[in-house]
Amino acid sequence: MNALLETFLDYISLERGLSINTRKAYADDIRQFLDELATKGVSSLNQVSRKQILDHLMSMKARGMSTNSISRHLVSIKVFFRYLQQEGMLGKNVTDTMDSPKLWKILPDTLSEKEVGLLLAAPDLRKPLGVRDRAMLELFYASGLRVSELANLQLSDLHVDDGYIRCIGKGRKERVIPVGDESIRLMRRYLEEVRPMLCENPRIQNVFVTKREKGLCRQRLWQIIKKYTKEAGIMKNVTPHTLRHSFASHLLANGAPLRVIQEMLGHADIATTQIYTHVHPERLKSIHQQFHPRA
Secondary structure: OHHHHHHHHHHHHHHOOOOHHHHHHHHHHHHHHHHHHHHOOOOOHHHOOHHHHHHHHHHHHHOOOOHHHHHHHHHHHHHHHHHHHHOOOOOOOOOOOOOOHHHOOOOOOOOOHHHHHHHHOOOOOOOHHHHHHHHHHHHHHHHOOOHHHHHOOEHHHEEHHHOEEEEEOHHHOEEEEEOOHHHHHHHHHHHHHHHHHHOOOOOOOEOOEOOOOOEOOHHHHHHHHHHHHHHOOOOOOOOHHHHHHHHHHHHHHOOOOHHHHHHHHOOOOHHHHHHHHHOOHHHHHHHHHHHOOOO
16 A cells, blocks of 8 residues: 555656645655554555545544644545546545535534443442432433533423433424433432432422532533543543434434434434434445435
C-alpha cells in the first residue's frame, strides 16, 4: 500500500504540478490512514470498506480534531482512491458516495455498549441516592429522553406496570416510549423504597427528586452523570445528551428501523434522526439489501 502511495505522490507532483506543501499534506493524511489499516491487518486497499474509512474519521473526531481537518483527510483519501481506480489499481472506489464532514452535522458523541454498562454500574445500590441515580441512568439510556424531559418527568407520566413512559417533548408533542425490564425493576425499587424517603411533599410530582424535596434540575443531572463517568473510568466527554445519542446509535446498530427511532426520540423531521446513519452505515446497507425488492 505504501508503494501505491508513493506512485500517487509522484503523480500529483509531476503530472498535476501540485506544490511541495500540498504533496506533504496528502502524504501525511493518507499515510496516517494506511498505518491505521495496517494495525487492523488490512494488507490491500481492495479490502477497504466504507465503514473502515468512516471509523478512521470518527477516531479523529474522538481525538478532538476539527471538522475542517477531518474533511481534509477525507478529501485526501478520496483523491487517492480515485487515482488508483482510474489507473486500474483499485477494483471498487468505496469513497465515491461519501460526503465531506463539512456537510455533516456534528456527529454525536456516543458510548459503546460496554461503556454504558460501566456507567450504569457505577452508582452504589447500598445507598439511597445510589438507587435513585442508578434508576435515573437506566431510564435515561432505556428511553433516549432529552435531559429537560427527564428533569420534568412527572409521576403521572410513568406506566411502570405496562412498561412504558409518556413524555411531553418539544412543541408540547406527546410520545410514548417503551422501557426495558431492568429499567422497570430499578424504577420500582426507587419509587417504593427511596423516593418516599427523599420527598414527602405530595405537591412535588417530579419523578427524580433531591433530599431537599425538589425536582432534579438539568444542571444537577449533568453533575451526576459527570460524577459517575469519572468513577466508571470513562475518558470520553460524557454529557446528558451522550446517553440519548447512545440510545439511538445502539438501536440502529441492532436493527431498529430509522422511523421507529425517530418516533422514540421525538424528532419532527427524520432528517434529524439520519445523523445516526453516519455511525452505522453498514447496518443500513444490510437492512436495504434484506428488504428492498431490487437490492
